[in-house]
Amino acid sequence: MRAQTLRQYLSVHTWAGIVAGFALFVAMLGGALTVFHHEIERWEQPVTRHAPLSLAQTEQLAEMVRAQYPAAREQMGVVLPNHSPMPFAYWQQPDGEWMRARLRLNADGTASSLVTGDARPGLPNTVNSLHYSLSIPTYGLYLMGVVSLFYGMALISGVIVHLPRVTRDIFALRPGRNLKRFWQDAHNAIGVLSLPFHIVFALTGALLCLSLPLMMAFNVLTFENKLAPQFLQMTGAVPARIAPVDGKPLDLQAVLARAEHAAPDLETTAVAWSRYGKPDAVAEVYGEANDSLGVFGAVAVRLNDGEIVGQHSPGVRDTNHAVLSMIYGAHFGNFAGDVMRWVYFILGLMGAVLVYSGNLLWLESRRKRNAAIQPANLRWMAKATAGVFLGTCLGIAVAFVAAVVAPGATSLSIFVVTIVLSMLFAALSAPALAATGLLVATALACLAIPAVDAMFTPDNLVRTLANGDWVLAGVDLIALAGAAIFALFARATWRRARLGDPNSVWARPTASAQTTAQVMPHTPHK
Amino acid sequence: MWSRTFAGLVLGFFAAIAVCGAIAYMTPAGWQTAAIPVIALFPLVWLGLFAVVYASRTAARAWVGIGATTVVAWAALLLARTVW
Numbered sequence: 001m002r003a004q005t006l007r008q009y010l011s012v013h014t015w016a017g018i019v020a021g022f023a024l025f026v027a028m029l030g031g032a033l034t035v036f037h038h039e040i041e042r043w044e045q046p047v048t049r050h051a052p053l054s055l056a057q058t059e060q061l062a063e064m065v066r067a068q069y070p071a072a073r074e075q076m077g078v079v080l081p082n083h084s085p086m087p088f089a090y091w092q093q094p095d096g097e098w099m100r101a102r103l104r105l106n107a108d109g110t111a112s113s114l115v116t117g118d119a120r121p122g123l124p125n126t127v128n129s130l131h132y133s134l135s136i137p138t139y140g141l142y143l144m145g146v147v148s149l150f151y152g153m154a155l156i157s158g159v160i161v162h163l164p165r166v167t168r169d170i171f172a173l174r175p176g177r178n179l180k181r182f183w184q185d186a187h188n189a190i191g192v193l194s195l196p197f198h199i200v201f202a203l204t205g206a207l208l209c210l211s212l213p214l215m216m217a218f219n220v221l222t223f224e225n226k227l228a229p230q231f232l233q234m235t236g237a238v239p240a241r242i243a244p245v246d247g248k249p250l251d252l253q254a255v256l257a258r259a260e261h262a263a264p265d266l267e268t269t270a271v272a273w274s275r276y277g278k279p280d281a282v283a284e285v286y287g288e289a290n291d292s293l294g295v296f297g298a299v300a301v302r303l304n305d306g307e308i309v310g311q312h313s314p315g316v317r318d319t320n321h322a323v324l325s326m327i328y329g330a331h332f333g334n335f336a337g338d339v340m341r342w343v344y345f346i347l348g349l350m351g352a353v354l355v356y357s358g359n360l361l362w363l364e365s366r367r368k369r370n371a372a373i374q375p376a377n378l379r380w381m382a383k384a385t386a387g388v389f390l391g392t393c394l395g396i397a398v399a400f401v402a403a404v405v406a407p408g409a410t411s412l413s414i415f416v417v418t419i420v421l422s423m424l425f426a427a428l429s430a431p432a433l434a435a436t437g438l439l440v441a442t443a444l445a446c447l448a449i450p451a452v453d454a455m456f457t458p459d460n461l462v463r464t465l466a467n468g469d470w471v472l473a474g475v476d477l478i479a480l481a482g483a484a485i486f487a488l489f490a491r492a493t494w495r496r497a498r499l500g501d502p503n504s505v506w507a508r509p510t511a512s513a514q515t516t517a518q519v520m521p522h523t524p525h526k
Numbered sequence: 527m528w529s530r531t532f533a534g535l536v537l538g539f540f541a542a543i544a545v546c547g548a549i550a551y552m553t554p555a556g557w558q559t560a561a562i563p564v565i566a567l568f569p570l571v572w573l574g575l576f577a578v579v580y581a582s583r584t585a586a587r588a589w590v591g592i593g594a595t596t597v598v599a600w601a602a603l604l605l606a607r608t609v610w
Contacts, residue, residue, distance in 0.1 A: 001581075005580070005581055008527070008530075008580045008581075009577075009580055011527065012577075012580055148569075149569065149572075149573065152569065152573045153573055153576065153577065156573060156574075156577045157577065157580070160577070202569075203566075203569050203570060206569045207565070207566055207569060210569075211565075214565055214568065215565065217543060218543065218546075218547065218561070218564075218565055218568075221540075221543050221544075221547070222543060222544065222546070222547025222548075222550070222603060222607075223547065223550075223557065223561070224607070227561055230558060230561075234558070234561055234562060235562070318559060319559055319560060319562070319563055320559065320560075320561060320562040320563070321562075323562045323563045323566055324562050327566060
């Protein structure tokens with residue numbers, strides 16, 4: 001390939017990576033943790049850790065919502081207790097607003113009232129919404145879809161740029177004085193080795209985030225407005241028209257029994273009712289089948305007599321449903337049991353390292369070799385890298401601590417306050433100080449996770465390990481591993497600040513350099 | 527760079543959506559049975575065309591190349607829509 005073309009792709013790679021990098025890091029880190037959504041959900045709610053709500057209580061929740069909110073009779077879903085220890089109901093109000101409700105539990109485990117609205121988005125939901133929308137309402141989803149496209153572009157151009165040298169350098173990891181080469185080796189190795197998964201993440205991520213705009217574009221441009229009316233039938237299990245029957249709506253247990261009879265391999269996770277109480281009422285039962293890439297399936301049960309009116313599950317569905325389910329399965333990584341979930345967790349973390357190392361490379365390849373004070377754009381990029389990337393790590397770790405210490409506070413506000421403070425700290429201090437300080441803080445916050453678990457809940461790591469409760473122990477153990485890793489990073493960063501090349505944005509600011517900076521605010525390094 | 531990016535962004539989008547639509551119409555059981563698969567294919571085709579644009583020697587060639595692709599893709603879509 002011509003050198004000019006290669007340079008072209010290199011700059012596409014660099015700019016796609018830099019523009020999308022900050023959002024992409026949050027997406028990767030949040031996505032890795034979201035793999036263990038249900039485990040974290042169990043950990044963060046000490047009340048229901050050992051006594052999840054029952055199916056009867058879930059039905060009680062649905063009945064209370066229907067009684068208080070007539071709109072919920074038209075359309076409402078609940079997550080089942082085997083999928084979430086604290087099931088919640090969701091529905092849309094007549095003004096279009098999505099509502100959520102869960103039971104307010106009394107001390108004796110009974111419930112008499114509802115908690116509605118997103119009064120306290122829990123920890124796993126906060127992490128998940130950071131993952132798919134940066135927690136920005138409405139437009140965050142589309143933003144992350146665009147970020148996924150940038151990510152895809154960075155992958156394609158990265159492969160084109162690095163492929164010629166990949167066969168030679170793939171397993172080369174050359175630590176030593178040349179830090180740029182070390183980071184380059186690490187970046188390339190991670191990128192190339194996990195490339196198939198990254199392609200899957202980028203494509204399915206773009207599809208999941210942009211499904212609505214894409215569907216509208218296809219509807220208008222290619223399918224002559226015939227796609228939109230059929231889209232629900234193409235993606236859901238409920239047929240367009242259901243023959244009405246008289247009768248009383250079946251209860252939750254009976255609906256689940258019918259669905260499980262029709263699709264024995266499906267482990268049910270949620271139920272959505274439509275037109276509850278009407279003759280054509282229907283309940284759509286969602287579930288996961290573990291032995292298929294398209295794990296997600298659904299069964300539609302006519303509510304008044306239990307007749308199966310629609311079904312799509314592995315083996316019983318058309319191409320549209322199969323592909324859709326595969327998109328979900330490939331993105332969520334729950335198609336091959338716990339082993340694949342761990343693989344996805346590691347891949348997500350590696351993806352975060354990939355993005356982070358990309359930023360470090362950007363800085364390394366632009367620094368001035370013979371200047372104590374680096375150009376302002378480099379210093380600010382280094383500050384932003386420390387503040388946003390490491391601030392995200394700190395924010396999530398602090399949110400874990402706060403979930404147990406201050407269960408009344410919302411996880412999102414804890415995260416936002418932490419990351420804003422991190423960014424302020426990074427803006428006001430030298431990059432080396434900011435990075436080291438934030439890494440130390442994150443290590444301490446990770447260390448605090450098992451500590452507060454032991455102090456504020458009846459459980460602790462020793463007890464959960466002794467009981468073989470790997471879900472609860474796992475959260476604490478990963479936090480400890482995180483503390484060790486962040487501490488090592490902090491040590492390396494600080495060593496570099498003191499002992500490394502003094503002509504770097506990551507060097508510790510010396511007294512003389514600071515004086516120079518004050519005397520000459522506009523250093524002549526343009 | 528900007529010129530190529532714009533070409534890939536806009537013309538690449540229209541070329542890719544037409545290619546995917548044409549594929550849907552050409553499947554034996556009708557486009558309804560292939561709508562989701564071709565929508566799933568779309569980002570890959572778009573990014574692929576987008577990436578190829580940067581390989582051209584000059585920006586003008588990039589515009590001619592992606593422009594021709596778009597015209598062919600739309601011809602294929604309209605043809606597939608009327609014939610099948």
